[in-house]
Amino acid sequence: xxxxxxxxxxxxxxxxxxxxxxxxxxxxxxxxxxxxxxxxxxxxxxxxxxxxxxxxxxxxxxxxxxxxxxxxxxxxxxxxxxxxxxxxxxxxxxxxxxxxxxxxxxxxxxxxxxxxxxxxxxxxxxxxxxxxxxxxxxxxxxxxxxxxxxxxxxxxxxxxxxxxxxxxxxxxxxxxxxxxxxxxxxxxxxxxxxxxxxxxxxxxxxxxxxxxxxxxxxxxxxxxxxxxxxxxxxxxxxxxxxxx
Amino acid sequence: xxxxxxxxxxxxxxxxxxxxxxxxxxxxxxxxxxxxxxxxxxxxxxxxxxxxxxxxxxxxxxxxxxxxxxxxxxxxxxxxxxxxxxxxxxxxxxxxxxxxxxxxxxxxxxxxxxxxxxxxxxxxxxxxxxxxxxxxxxxxxxxxxxxxxxxxxxxxxxxxxxxxxxxxxxxxxxxxxxxxxxxxxxxxxxxxxxxxxxxxxxxxxxxxxxxxxxxxxxxxxxxxxxxxxxxxxxxxxxxxxxxxxxxx
Ligand SMILES: Nc1ncnc2c1ncn2[C@@H]1O[C@H](COP(=O)(O)OP(=O)(O)O)[C@@H](O)[C@H]1O
Ligand SMILES: [Mg+2]
Numbered sequence: 229x230x231x232x233x234x235x236x237x238x239x240x241x242x243x244x245x246x247x248x249x250x251x252x253x254x255x256x257x258x259x260x261x262x263x264x265x266x267x268x269x270x271x272x273x274x275x276x277x278x279x280x281x282x283x284x285x286x287x288x289x290x291x292x293x294x295x296x297x298x299x300x301x302x303x304x305x306x307x308x309x310x311x312x313x314x315x316x317x318x319x320x321x322x323x324x325x326x327x328x329x330x331x332x333x334x335x336x337x338x339x340x341x342x343x344x345x346x347x348x349x350x351x352x353x354x355x356x357x358x359x360x361x362x363x364x365x366x367x368x369x370x371x372x373x374x375x376x377x378x379x380x381x382x383x384x385x386x387x388x389x390x391x392x393x394x395x396x397x398x399x400x401x402x403x404x405x406x407x408x409x410x411x412x413x414x415x416x417x418x419x420x421x422x423x424x425x426x427x428x429x430x431x432x433x434x435x436x437x438x439x440x441x442x443x444x445x446x447x448x449x450x451x452x453x454x455x456x457x458x459x460x461x462x463x464x465x466x467x468x469x470x471x472x
Numbered sequence: 473x474x475x476x477x478x479x480x481x482x483x484x485x486x487x488x489x490x491x492x493x494x495x496x497x498x499x500x501x502x503x504x505x506x507x508x509x510x511x512x513x514x515x516x517x518x519x520x521x522x523x524x525x526x527x528x529x530x531x532x533x534x535x536x537x538x539x540x541x542x543x544x545x546x547x548x549x550x551x552x553x554x555x556x557x558x559x560x561x562x563x564x565x566x567x568x569x570x571x572x573x574x575x576x577x578x579x580x581x582x583x584x585x586x587x588x589x590x591x592x593x594x595x596x597x598x599x600x601x602x603x604x605x606x607x608x609x610x611x612x613x614x615x616x617x618x619x620x621x622x623x624x625x626x627x628x629x630x631x632x633x634x635x636x637x638x639x640x641x642x643x644x645x646x647x648x649x650x651x652x653x654x655x656x657x658x659x660x661x662x663x664x665x666x667x668x669x670x671x672x673x674x675x676x677x678x679x680x681x682x683x684x685x686x687x688x689x690x691x692x693x694x695x696x697x698x699x700x701x702x703x704x705x706x707x708x709x710x711x712x713x714x715x716x717x718x719x720x
Contacts, residue, residue, distance in 0.1 A: 248577055341560040344522050349574050349626075350549035352542070 236432045242354035243362070243428070256360035257367075264326050264361060264427075265368030269375070271325065272318055276376040279313060280305070280383030288393035301394045302402020305384045307411070314376040315415040316463050319422035322369065323455040327430040330361055331451035334434025335444035343435070358431035365423040373419045377412075414470050421466060422459050429455045473498055474519065474630060474662055479528035481511075481518055488514045490686045491528070499660045501653055501676045505667055506683035507708060512666040513557070515683065516634055519664065520552060521545055532630065550578050553623030555633040555652075559615035561607040567594070567618050568603035574626040593621040597651060613644035617651070624655060631656065631663040637672060649675050670715055673697060682708070 247253045287301045334357055337343050346353040381403060388394030394402075430451035437447040474496040481489040488511045496502035504512050517523045519530055521537060530537040532548050540548070561570050571590040575581055581589070594600065597617040607615060616636060623631060633652060637645030653676045656663040667673070673680060677694035682705050684690075690705045697709060698719060710716045 252576060336563070340558055340563075341556040342562055344517075345554065345556060345560040345562075347522060348520055348549060348552060348554045349577065350546040351577055 235436065236429070239354055239358075239432055239435060240428060242352065243358045243431070245352055245355050247355050247359065248351060253360060256356070257364050260360045260364035261368045264329070264365055265372065268322060268325055268372060271321065272372050272376050273379055275318070275321060276314070276379040277383035277386075279317070280309060280380030281387035283308060283313070283380070284384035284388045284399075285391060285393060288388065288391075298394060298398040299402035299405060301388065302384070302399040303405045304402075305399075306381060306403050306407075309380045309384075310377055310411045310415050313380060314373045315418040315422070316459065318373060318376045319369070319419060319426070319459055320456055322365075322372070323422075323426045323430075323459060324452050326365065327426050327451045327455045328448040330427060330430035331434040331437075331448040332444050334358070334431060335437035335447040336441075338435060338437045339440055339444060354435065358428065358435070361431060362424060362427045365427045366420050369423040370416050370419050373415060377415070414466075417470060418463065418466050421462055425458045425462060426455045429458060473533060474664065475531040476515070476519060477529050477531070479515070479518055479525050479530070481514055481523060481526055488686050489518065489525075492683070492686070492688050493528075494681050494688055494691070496662055496664050497679055498662045499657060500663065500678035501656055502662070502664045503667055503673060503677045503680045504664065504683060505673060505680060505708070508668060510683045511686040512668075512683055513634055516632055516664065516666055520554060520632055521549070550574075550626060551629040553626070553628035553631045555616070555619050555623050555631070555636055557634045557638060559607070559619040561610075561615060561619055561622070563607055565606075566603065567599065567605050567607070567610070570607070570618060571622045571625050573622065578626065589625055590621070593625045594618070596624070596655070597621045613640050613648070616640065616648055620648070620651060620655070624659075627659070629661060631661045633663070633665045635666050635668070637667070637669055642671065645669065645671065646675065652676070670709065670712075673709075674718075684708075 284301060284305045287304045291300055343353045346356060385399050388399050389396055433447045433451040437443050476492055476494050479489055479492045492515060504515060506512050514523060518525050525538055535548065537548060562573065565573065568590050571593055572586045575586045575589060597620050599614060599617055599621065610618065636652060637648045640648065649672050652663060652665065655661065674694055680692050680694065680697055681688060682690040684704045690700065690702045692700065700706060710719060
């Protein structure tokens with residue numbers, strides 16, 4: 229455990245060394261945004277719409293009381309989406325999708341000596357492989373989460389409307405009721421931290437893979453598990469820090 | 473010339489290299505031979521600095537490589553080309569991009585110049601009309617040849633080949649051997665080749681170093697190796713019926 233942490237920190241020092249050629253790194257960052265970010269839009273959109281829909285229905289059933297106004301449903305849906313569902317749950321989904329991809333890509337490069345080939349050429353493999361992924365995710369994931377918030381709220385509106393549980397007017401009023409920009413800021417801070425955790429941890433497990441294809445599979449599983457656990461732990465820490 | 477002086481390397485409690493001192497000469501195919509597991513790959517990776525040596529030093533034309541920082545090593549590494557056992561081509565890049573990669577990273581050449589150089593190197597290894605293919609679309613022999621093209625694209629002074637013809641049929645293996653031999657002489661490169669293939673030994677063994685259980689056991693060339701009375705080397709060289717017949 230401590231040995232992993234030490235090795236991880238040393239790797240991060242390597243990763244943030246000065247890159248060889250700026251133009252190449254810029255290209256790599258855009259390439260990774262495409263592979264890690266754009267490729268995730270579909271799954272994030274799908275999950276957000278449906279979870280937003282379910283959240284609204286659940287709120288409606290739970291707040292089924294004559295003294296609580298209907299718009300509270302919209303308000304509560306919005307709060308839970310912005311504060312928790314979009315930044316945390318979607319980041320966990322991304323840990324699964326992006327984390328396993330990164331660990332298996334880098335792990336395969338390790339066991340097939342592609343990383344050695346980079347090093348022989350005089351390229352710093354840690355910077356070349358991991359840095360663009362970290363930056364791409366830290367820039368792109370906030371956009372994914374913003375999209376997720378919008379679509380989840382839309383999903384809630386649709387389900388409220390079609391189930392007849394919440395009227396359009398009440399829902400939209402609830403969505404805007406006591407809106408605090410800080411909630412979004414808090415969500416974005418969490419997202420950026422989680423993006424760093426996912427990419428750096430998965431990069432770490434891929435980079436130190438030893439053996440063959442079996443070990444690449446193990447590295448990728450471990451990357452997902454360890455990033456997810458860290459997301460949960462940092463979620464608690466950040467919430468204490470930012471909201472308390 | 474590349475020189476290893478008293479190099480030792482241990483993994484855990486397993487000493488893989490034991491006080492190895494060996495020289496590799498310019499313009500020659502310097503073969504490191506030995507049984508599988510004898511430490512050839514480890515020695516090569518020590519030579520190029522992928523593994524840090526525990527003891528001893530590595531000299532590239534009298535420059536002490538083993539004492540250098542990453543930045544200083546980088547200078548020498550740009551003079552090194554290496555062919556890995558499986559080719560180690562970058563999966564996410566096309567053949568052409570693979571060969572251009574060292575140039576893109578370390579030269580200020582334009583795309584045109586880089587592409588010209590890549591095409592030249594690819595034609596040198598007889599790969600044509602495959603520029604846009606990905607490594608997964610190539611046969612084993614083609615991968616090796618593209619890897620050679622990549623290794624020579626930035627005009628290396630030193631070329632390292634780890635089992636260049638393992639996993640290939642005898643004919644393709646011979647093509648690869650000849651190619652490495654030609655390139656070595658044409659550009660006067662110091663070439664180091666790991667192999668356990670007796671065909672290569674007989675074909676291109678200008679200088680041969682035999683590694684036995686992590687020690688330098690014998691040195692010679694393709695003629696002297698046929699008449700040695702070193703027992704372990706004999707066991708290795710004349711392990712098959714074919715080579716035994718050859719001696720007679
Ligand atoms: N990274 C490593 N960690 C631990 N042991 C290793 C490592 N690399 C090689 N070895 C061990 O060193 C010995 C020599 O391996 P190697 O140099 O690959 O042999 P070969 O002569 O077939 O190339 C083997 O016993 C191998 O298990
Ligand atoms: Mg080997």
